[in-house]
Amino acid sequence: NNPLLSRVIVNRVWHHLFGKGIVKTVDNFGHLGSRPSHPELLDYLAIDFTNKHWSIKELIYKIVTSRTFRQQSRPSSENDIDMDPENIFLSHMPMRRMEGEIIRDAILTVSGKLDPTVGGRSIPIHLTKFTSGRGRPASGPLDGDGRRSIYLSVRRNFLSPWMLVFDTPIPLGPVGRRNNSNVPAQPLALLNDPFVIEQAHFWAQKAIATAGQSPAAIITSLYRDAFSRPPTNEELHAAMDFLTTLASERNLEETDWPKSEELWADYAHVLLNTKEFISLP
16 A cells, blocks of 8 residues: 555656656665656556556556657757756657667577577576686577577676676666666677677578568668668668678679678678667667
């Protein structure tokens, strides 16, 4: 019967959907925490949540079908930015970088190597030669057997470097709100991590096999996989310019493009490094 419980649950769901809770300090509703940006909304959702038998599915459905959630992420006018620079009042949808686990799963999805099997034993994480320490476990496969990130094992002394780069919390206690940093190590990981490079090659193989012999068709296939949309004319021209330059450096004729896995793997790798791929607009 304590209203704090329903408010905390509602606020955490809101935080995961919008990237920021109605109460920004999701772990602290006390005097030292932040004030709610929309107190009436928090109370309304908390009461509605309990009236609907504490159904989180109902709560999520209510929020994601709202006009607020379905807004575009681009501000409609300069006035919105001037009046509310932190977008506290949600005049537009905040853009959020996805969590490391989701980025990894997305890469496996576009490459066609994701294993969607539910349940089973956890997969040991892949350890590099730089990972050392007492009790070092055996290294797991580079791609984690294609399993979703939720099935990767977590050992406090041997955490995944990939996950740490993308702000996965140190598992020493509960964390209601993760850090969301934007640091050079993240694009460097997307550029150089062997897992990303390997999956770019698998993705290129899939696109070449399914899209036919037309470079434009292969580009469109990659865009649909990555962004669920076809490329714009400008993006298509930019892709052709990039591929032409790359092919010229490698002495490839345009008729040889569809057969060159290296060429398309490099272009697929570019798409994996775009802001649109790792962000929720």
